Amino acid sequence: MSIIKLSEINKVYQTKEIETIALDHVNIDVKRGEFVSIMGPSGCGKSTLLNIIGLLDRPNGGKVTLLDHTFDKSSDTELSQFRNANIGFVFQSFHLIPALDVAANVELPLVYRTGLSARKRREKVEEVLQRLNMTHRMHHMPSELSGGQCQRVAIARAIVGSPSIILADEPTGNLDSRMGAEVMNILHTLNKENGTTIVMVTHNESQARDTDRIIRFFDGRVIS
Amino acid sequence: MKTKLKQIYYDMRHQPVIAWVTFFATAMSVFLIMVIIMMQNVKSAPFAPESCRDRLLLGVNLHVEDIEDQDINSSSSLSSVAARVLYDDIDGVEKISYYHKWMDDSEVSVPGGESCMAQLRKADAAFFNIFDYTLIEGRYYTTEEADALMPLAVITETVARNVLGDAPWTGRDIVIDDRQYTVVGVVRDISSLAMTAYADLFVPTALSDTEGDRDNLLGQFGAVMVVKEGVDFSHIRQQVKARYSTLDAMLAQSGMRAVYHEGPYEQEVISNDDLYSNVTPDLTSAKRMHLIIYAILLLVPAVNLSSMLHSRLSRRIREIGIRRAFGCTRKRIIADVIIENFIVTLLGGAVGVVTGVIFAATYSGLYNDYENFRYGDTPVMGALLNWQTVGVALLVCFILNIFSAALPAWYASSLKPVEALNSK
Ligand SMILES: Nc1ncnc2c1ncn2[C@@H]1O[C@H](COP(=O)(O)OP(=O)(O)OP(=O)(O)O)[C@@H](O)[C@H]1O
Ligand SMILES: [Mg+2]
Numbered sequence: 287m288s289i290i291k292l293s294e295i296n297k298v299y300q301t302k303e304i305e306t307i308a309l310d311h312v313n314i315d316v317k318r319g320e321f322v323s324i325m326g327p328s329g330c331g332k333s334t335l336l337n338i339i340g341l342l343d344r345p346n347g348g349k350v351t352l353l354d355h356t357f358d359k360s361s362d363t364e365l366s367q368f369r370n371a372n373i374g375f376v377f378q379s380f381h382l383i384p385a386l387d388v389a390a391n392v393e394l395p396l397v398y399r400t401g402l403s404a405r406k407r408r409e410k411v412e413e414v415l416q417r418l419n420m421t422h423r424m425h426h427m428p429s430e431l432s433g434g435q436c437q438r439v440a441i442a443r444a445i446v447g448s449p450s451i452i453l454a455d456e457p458t459g460n461l462d463s464r465m466g467a468e469v470m471n472i473l474h475t476l477n478k479e480n481g482t483t484i485v486m487v488t489h490n491e492s493q494a495r496d497t498d499r500i501i502r503f504f505d506g507r508v509i510s
Numbered sequence: 511m512k513t514k515l516k517q518i519y520y521d522m523r524h525q526p527v528i529a530w531v532t533f534f535a536t537a538m539s540v541f542l543i544m545v546i547i548m549m550q551n552v553k554s555a556p557f558a559p560e561s562c563r564d565r566l567l568l569g570v571n572l573h574v575e576d577i578e579d580q581d582i583n584s585s586s587s588l589s590s591v592a593a594r595v596l597y598d599d600i601d602g603v604e605k606i607s608y609y610h611k612w613m614d615d616s617e618v619s620v621p622g623g624e625s626c627m628a629q630l631r632k633a634d635a636a637f638f639n640i641f642d643y644t645l646i647e648g649r650y651y652t653t654e655e656a657d658a659l660m661p662l663a664v665i666t667e668t669v670a671r672n673v674l675g676d677a678p679w680t681g682r683d684i685v686i687d688d689r690q691y692t693v694v695g696v697v698r699d700i701s702s703l704a705m706t707a708y709a710d711l712f713v714p715t716a717l718s719d720t721e722g723d724r725d726n727l728l729g730q731f732g733a734v735m736v737v738k739e740g741v742d743f744s745h746i747r748q749q750v751k752a753r754y755s756t757l758d759a760m761l762a763q764s765g766m767r768a769v770y771h772e773g774p775y776e777q778e779v780i781s782n783d784d785l786y787s788n789v790t791p792d793l794t795s796a797k798r799m800h801l802i803i804y805a806i807l808l809l810v811p812a813v814n815l816s817s818m819l820h821s822r823l824s825r826r827i828r829e830i831g832i833r834r835a836f837g838c839t840r841k842r843i844i845a846d847v848i849i850e851n852f853i854v855t856l857l858g859g860a861v862g863v864v865t866g867v868i869f870a871a872t873y874s875g876l877y878n879d880y881e882n883f884r885y886g887d888t889p890v891m892g893a894l895l896n897w898q899t900v901g902v903a904l905l906v907c908f909i910l911n912i913f914s915a916a917l918p919a920w921y922a923s924s925l926k927p928v929e930a931l932n933s934k
């Protein structure tokens with residue numbers, strides 16, 4: 287049973303004179319609970335694909351189905367609410383909000399969820415921070431953290447709302463190998479213990495081999 | 511809310527120039543608005559000695575024209591005859607006083623002494639009954655004394671000090687424009703903001719003084735009335751208008767007639783119109799003019815703020831992208847931008863209000879309408895400042911915020927999440 291289904295997805299970037307075909311009739315199926323890695327050379331459309339799965343961008347053609355929902359006619363509010371409830375993002379450059387401390391950054395997805403009291407939110411934040419061994423950094427600012435710590439905070443933020451899908455775009459790309467391994471451990475634990483579906487873009491062959499399946503990309507097309 | 515304040519604080523530390531400029535632009539515009547409101551307040555709000563402004567009517571002009579050729583016409587203040595015809599015994603008037611419409615810039619001195627300049631107002635005794643001056647020595651001249659045009663004077667404290675030196679001043683003689691008067695009373699200095707009540711010296715006149723009358727019914731008099739509580743101004747105007755036929759009859763043999771210009775006028779008209787004696791005051795166009803000026807005054811800071819906010823925002827676009835990725839809706843982004851901007855505007859506004867209050871306290875004397883007012887610059891804080899003024903300033907603050915936040919908020923929300931996320 288597939289949780290993510292892409293059929294015939296096209297994405298074209300139109301800049302002044304050049305037309306870039308970033309995704310060319312892409313078909314992908316990801317099963318619930320699967321840990322999939324996406325590999326391919328730079329510029330082949332991996333991030334574009336992840337953005338489209340994450341409803342951050344719309345394709346020029348084709349259909350995205352997530353958890354049996356389609357989004358052709360969805361309003362911005364519906365897309366936002368779906369992201370909030372079902373998708374967690376982890377980015378290569380962490381994308382923490384510099385003005386907010388660790389706790390407030392992690393809390394972010396819960397802020398946009400209705401019906402959660404401030405206390406309930408705080409509890410959940412503390413729970414995930416504990417799980418990621420970051421409780422002692424709760425009131426630090428992102429600028430006071432190392433790269434690995436930042437990425438752990440970012441993962442905490444991605445999972446705090448218990449989404450069923452996590453999209454990670456080169457989550458270890460800015461980390462040294464030790465920290466990278468640590469982050470991979472966390473993702474694997476999440477996948478096994480919570481059954482969270484994970485789609486991860488990576489350039490690291492050995493990391494990819496540890497996942498359930500590798501999707502290889504070339505020039506906007508799936509090649510294997 | 512607390513997070514919002516923290517965010518603003520972070521902003522101020524990391525983009526100090528923009529944040530402070532925004533802050534001060536807001537403060538400045540709110541201050542500006544307050545000054546404008548205060549200028550309006552001063553024109554219409556009652557304050558001593560014009561405490562009766564709400565019920566005050568001024569009949570000071572007469573316009574006569576040739577029946578055949580309207581280009582032959584003449585207009586000015588009233589002769590004693592015309593003043594009597596138009597304004598004596600009008601139903602609904604509580605008090606009335608006749609006075610010379612124009613003040614004289616006069617020389618005043620002790621006999622044989624050095625002279626200084628002061629504004630001289632000729633008025634009958636009822637003038638002191640209409641305006642609540644503060645008498646600090648002696649008394650006002652009486653109706654009998656005024657009717658007899660006795661050489662008595664009521665002067666202000668500053669004039670008394672300058673000319674006579676130390677108190678007591680009553681009973682002493684002064685020379686005003688080469689005529690000798692005896693001081694009977696001294697009043698506290700009068701604010702020049704009290705346009706009708708203001709003067710530095712008062713000496714008697716009355717309708718019995720026909721010296722300035724001309725054949726065409728023009729002269730030097732004006733009438734100032736306090737209308738009875740609850741009486742409509744139009745009730746007074748109807749009676750005055752009806753009396754113009756009497757003037758016409760008096761003018762008939764010289765082939766002239768009097769033109770009615772919707773008088774007598776209330777404080778709002780007096781203060782907002784130049785009040786030419788041969789033109790009907792047009793309050794609506796004066797008001798429209800004011801509105802346009804205010805709108806422009808508001809628009810300038812709003813545009814300024816808007817562009818400031820915009821550049822502040824573009825530095826935060828990535829943050830907006832992050833928030834969007836984690837489920838913040840477009841509407842919420844707009845709301846947040848507006849709220850955050852509102853807080854900054856409010857803080858700036860508070861500084862503006864404080865500046866306005868300090869300004870009012872320090873410089874209320876600057877609100878002089880005529881350059882040749884000499885001594886009357888007593889501060890009238892109460893008239894300048896009230897809760898209404900502060901309220902309007904804050905309301906303006908809010909409008910300003912809507913103006914300046916709407917555009918950037920719309921821009922911020924119109925970005926696709928992915929564009930915002932990847933912006934550098
Ligand atoms: N906003 C954009 N406008 C125009 N072209 C774009 C835009 N975003 C991506 N592209 C182009 O689309 C293609 C795919 O880009 P994408 O970022 O998906 O590649 P990628 O596989 O993630 O590469 P990398 O491994 O370097 O991150 C590239 O050729 C890129 O230049
Ligand atoms: Mg990429």
